[in-house]
Every structure is written in structure tokens, then in C-alpha cells.
Amino acid sequence: MTAKSTTPFRDLWKVPGYAIYFASRFAFHLLIRMLVVVIGWHVYELTGDPLHLGFVGLAMFLPILVIGVFAGDWADRFNRAWLVAIGFLAAAVSIAGLFLLSFQSSPDLLLVYVAALLFGAAVALAKPALWALLPQVVPAEMLASAVNISTIGGQSATIAGPAFAGLLLLAGPASGYAGVGLAALAGAVLSLRLAPLATVPPQRETGETTAQRLLAGLSYIWATPILLGMVLLDLFAVLFGSVVVLLPAFAKDILEVGPAGLGLLRAAPAVGAVFAAFVLARAMPRRKAGTAMLGFTALFGLSAFVFAISRDFTLSLVALGIGGAADTVSVVMRHTVLQLGTPDAVRGRVNAASQIFISASNEVGDFRAGAVAGWLGVVPAAAVGGLCTVLVAALCAWRFPALRGLADPGSLSAGIGAGIGLATPKPVSAS
Numbered sequence: 521m522t523a524k525s526t527t528p529f530r531d532l533w534k535v536p537g538y539a540i541y542f543a544s545r546f547a548f549h550l551l552i553r554m555l556v557v558v559i560g561w562h563v564y565e566l567t568g569d570p571l572h573l574g575f576v577g578l579a580m581f582l583p584i585l586v587i588g589v590f591a592g593d594w595a596d597r598f599n600r601a602w603l604v605a606i607g608f609l610a611a612a613v614s615i616a617g618l619f620l621l622s623f624q625s626s627p628d629l630l631l632v633y634v635a636a637l638l639f640g641a642a643v644a645l646a647k648p649a650l651w652a653l654l655p656q657v658v659p660a661e662m663l664a665s666a667v668n669i670s671t672i673g674g675q676s677a678t679i680a681g682p683a684f685a686g687l688l689l690l691a692g693p694a695s696g697y698a699g700v701g702l703a704a705l706a707g708a709v710l711s712l713r714l715a716p717l718a719t720v721p722p723q724r725e726t727g728e729t730t731a732q733r734l735l736a737g738l739s740y741i742w743a744t745p746i747l748l749g750m751v752l753l754d755l756f757a758v759l760f761g762s763v764v765v766l767l768p769a770f771a772k773d774i775l776e777v778g779p780a781g782l783g784l785l786r787a788a789p790a791v792g793a794v795f796a797a798f799v800l801a802r803a804m805p806r807r808k809a810g811t812a813m814l815g816f817t818a819l820f821g822l823s824a825f826v827f828a829i830s831r832d833f834t835l836s837l838v839a840l841g842i843g844g845a846a847d848t849v850s851v852v853m854r855h856t857v858l859q860l861g862t863p864d865a866v867r868g869r870v871n872a873a874s875q876i877f878i879s880a881s882n883e884v885g886d887f888r889a890g891a892v893a894g895w896l897g898v899v900p901a902a903a904v905g906g907l908c909t910v911l912v913a914a915l916c917a918w919r920f921p922a923l924r925g926l927a928d929p930g931s932l933s934a935g936i937g938a939g940i941g942l943a944t945p946k947p948v949s950a951s
Contacts, residue, residue, distance in 0.1 A: 553681025592872025607646025821909025
């Protein structure tokens, strides 16, 4: 069941700093989506080999595993807005390198991979701080609505970024890199304006070792059943249910709609996601929210199955749109619980740990889909993955009763666990 949000759209924009935060987060999503398109096109033009696209993706993913844990710790020890700004500036440096390389007819691909690696490191540094910054910008009673509206911005950037990058690429890769670089610089300026709001969490000595402090985010998730259930639900749902990497094969060989149809297929999940985020901004599930989250995850898997067996282009678009909408409901609710149910002193590390799982599920999920498609074919790979996601939702509902029993994610406060499965955290050192 749903109820109207207690925070209308207009009230959020009155909060000092939220509009700047929204724009900064939009710029963050925009530059990532634009760069993926521009560097992909550039590298494929240079090599004509899709294997090199995989190398670029790997280069952008690896820093998350290495830097993610440290970035979360830094987000709990230093001004989060400054960390976000540094991440934007590091991204701008990597893009400047790619911009210069684009003028060479045969650039050293190793340098391209190094630039992609630096960009991935910049994203890994900024993301935990950017996500953990939101509760410092808006009051707790507005956080659920702020997560919804911020999700709308992120999904809008997901739609606009590739389209804008495609237009810039008409003038060549250099033009594309220039556009991405401007988005990075704009994000840095916006983030610095939030620095006065990003108070540094109090420093406390608890005798923890460096390893214990760095792993505090993972430890907190492991000790908190409802968070652990949500993270695992998202991890395995995306691992099995994602079909994005298979869309070119469906567009060319199954649906026979060509590159124009591929563009529509890629946009369909984001369109569904934006629609869902707008609905959630007006009405968030208030009763049996955990059950709703599990149900929408199952719907995400079911939509992947329908897409797999569909031979009608319109039905395929609808299935992808429903999948994007269902995934967004789960994501918004998970982020709301993650922010409200985590103490500020450890919020950066918890966000970093969550992002590592999410990034891993996306990358490994693409590999899983590709490997199974090579073995069984693209249709069985997508269909079996969708059914496995439905099974994952059922298993999480059985294994994590705290998740199933979650009532209203908007009513949580950090560290309160009575009756909803959130464990009261032990003090976590921020020093």
C-alpha cells in the first residue's frame, strides 16, 4: 500500500543546498554516461575489435575494488564535498588526456587504458562521498523524497548523456571528450559550493586498527540483517537479471531492428526508471515496504524473461521499461534505508561497501550474460537469468525476515533496529 509523500517537490527545492546537490549529482551521472559512449566509439574506431571495449570497461571497474574501501573511510573523516570536487577534477584530468590522444591517428592504447583507469579511480573516490553527502544537505524527514528526486536526476542523465555524446561525436572524439570535460569541471564547481554544509563527522578514538576501520562498512552491513538482505538482493538480482550487454544481439539478430532500434532498447529501462521515480516522489510504499521491494525485484526478473521470449519490438520495449521501473523502486527504497539506517560516522564506508557490490554485480553480471549466451544462446541466457532473479527474490524473502518485515523506510533513524531488523551499531571510529 502507498501513501502520499509528506515532502512535496517544492519543499525540497527550498532546502539550502539541495538544488546544488541535485545539479552536482546530475553532472556526475552525465559525465559517466557520456564518457562510456565517447571512449567506446573512439576505441572501436581505432581497433575494430570489441575485445578492447572489454578492456576499457575493466580498466574503469578495477579502481572501485582497490579505492572503494579507502574512499569510504575518507568520506567519514574529511569534508565530503571536497572529496567529490577532487573526484570531479581527477576525472577532468583523465578526460584531458583522452582529449589530447584523440588528435593522434594511432595513439598508444595503453595510454587510453591508463586514462580510463584514472577516470575509474576518480569515480570510486567521489561516489561514496556524494551519496553520503545527501543526509548532510537535507533533514532526515525529507531524505526519502530527496532520494527519489535525485534518482530522477540520475536516470534523466542516463537518458540524456548517451544522446548528447552521440551528437558531439558527429564532430569527432575530441568534441565528445571536450563535452565530458566541461561536465566534470561544472560538477567540481557545484560540489565546492556544498563544502560549508558538509560538516566533518566527529573524530573518536576507539582503539580500532586501520584494517578494522577500513572494513567497518562491510562489518556494519554484515551485522545488520536488513541491510545485508538488501545488498545481497541487489547483487544477485542484477547478476542474473541484467540483459543490457545482450541488447545488440537482440536488436540485430532476434528483433531485427538495427542500430536505431538498439538505441530505443537501451533507453527503455531509463524511461521506465524516470517514470517510477516520479511516482515514488509522490507516493512511497508505507505498509509492507519490504515485501513490496521483494515483489518489484521479482517483477524485474519476470520482465527480463518476457523480453527474452518476445519477438515483438513494442512488447520488448514495454518489458524493458517495466524492468527499469521495477528496479528503480527497489533502488530508491534501498538507498533510503541505507541512508536513514546508517549512523553518519560510518555512512561513507557503508555507501562505499554497497557501491562495490553494485559495481561488481553490473560487471560480473555482464560477463555472466555473455558467457551463458556463448554457451546456450542469447535468448536462453536472458530467459534463465530472469527466472533466476525471481528465485533470488524468493530466497531473500525466506532467508531475511527482517527485510520482508520492513514497514516504512521513510520512518527510520540511524541505528534504530527494534522491530525492523536494524542492529544498533557500536561506536565506529572516524579517526
